[in-house]
Amino acid sequence: MEASQQDPPLSNVSFYQPSVLLMTGIPGMGKSHHRLVSIPFCLFYLVALSGNCTILFIIGRTPSLHEPMHYFLFMLAVMDLGLVMCTLPTTLGIFWFDIRAIGFDACLTQMYFIHIVSVMESSVLLAMAFDRFVAISRPLRYKAILTKSTIFKIGLAMLMRAAVSLLPVPFLLKRLTYCSNNNLSHSFCFHPDIMNLACADDISVNILYGLIVILSTAGIDSVFIVLSYVLIIRTVLKLGTKGKCLKALNTCVSHICAVLIFFIPMIGLSMIHRFGKDVPPLVNTMVAYVYLIVPPALNPIIYSIKSKQIRRAILRLLLWKTDPL
Template sequence: MFMSNNACLVPTSFRLTGIPGLESLHLWLSIPFSSMYLLAVVGNVTILAVVKVERGLHQPMYFFLCMLAVSDLVLSTSTMPKLLAIFWFGARRIDLEACLAQMFFIHCFATVASGIFLAMAFDRYVAICEPLHHASVLTRAMVGRLGLAALLRGVLYIGPLPLMIRLRLPLYRAQIIAHSYCEHMAVVTLACGDTTINNLYGMGIGFLVLILDSLAISTSYVMIFRAVMRLSTPEARLKTLGTCSSHICAILVFYIPIAVSSLAHRFGHHMPPHVHILLANFYLLIPPILNPVVYAVRTRQIRERLLHILKAGSQPR
């Protein structure tokens, strides 16, 4: 790297701080974080394996669940290994290209996950409001196209973020990122140039993804609840709503941590930095941990298959 005339750097790498203010506790913090990451990996891999072998789960909702599991694995794996390396080995340095790649994967697959939840809401809408057309509308080809659309949307929305940083913001005041991973705004705030376009684009993508997706999902559930309320008996209503419970829980698990982290970032100016960073890490870890639990608890076929595997593994050979 070299020093420019206006005292700004052209970096080839950055340094991540991990959890700023809690450096002395990094080794202890590694215990819950490594445990949560292990739970996320085991839980999502288990969901993928169970859906693959259980033919009764070869349905649109569970194909979408597999897509969500892959997205959760990418999200957690894009951050946790580096964070644990910081905790265990003090490996804070990250190359510029690796930083931009990490930024892309984090924001891209968070966007993909939101798109998959939207596709799941569409599946529940068709299943409840248009049940006679569900099989003809949500074919495997359509499920594949919806999953591909969610992925392409993530790539198209988030792809410009690292490109804009690479092309528009070559100079930086400092190399130290006050975060545990290369979050978009944490990098942009270090830049020397005009960051207005980067800020506006980042906020615009946040609006398109979180606000519009949540509004679309809410609209689908308003129509679902209206259809449910027209059913003749309370038992039928409860049974029908039960088919949506896993999806509703997963949506809350995904959007609530993001909303809390975003509100804390925007309005919690008096909160210690480590609280912001911990919240940002939790919103990348909590959904990958809880989504498999939610679907394992709420889905009979998944529970039965898991119990069968556990029983088979416990029998003496």
């Protein structure tokens, strides 16, 4: 199958791009093993789809949840669904049907949207940190500061930043000359993975721009998230009593968990692609799956466990009660 999908090397042509790229499931596993491994992946995808759709439905139909914190949670659920929908077709296509080939332009499109959604999820997590800071430090002015209009503008700014900052990436990849080797390392298209297939051009521009994008988006976001929690802790310590401190910090637990399960795998994957030349392919693959599949599956569970309002709304939904909270 691989021989029929690969384009022959063209030694006499100065510019060459493969018509298709070949994605990889889990290194070292055959078709039968992939179908067995697909079971936990299907469970993660099912949890992510059902959990985030439930969050969206509950927030949309419950008037008492129409407040800034839950609007940002709504955005986070949309981003998680975006990550799932970007990777689900190709991942399950490999595991179930051994469909490895993807068109070059289709691969660039998938890569663009995966990175856009990732950057936007990072932005949403920063907005949620700001939301927690305002709620704790300015509780009386909380809703006056984070109005619906302000939240809408924040969401629009997130989209514009992600779309504009990543717009040059597909064009920077299109200008490169590629070799006959068209095997990707993942079951989805990732910028460093595609970039490393180039063999006749200097990819330093791609490396530099990719570094600039990640530092100016997720890098800045993570710094401001840490700064937000420094200010939150300083505010909480001024509350005096231990009970008030714990109650205030308890409202941040869900967000802290969401930040950790998103940024730790993302940083790990970026480090592996840039410096982990000797890292086993299996480690690279598993970190990528953790980065793209685990956060969308765990975020709805985390927020459902920690938020009494969401738990009550889910209970009402399960009991088929239609009266608003």
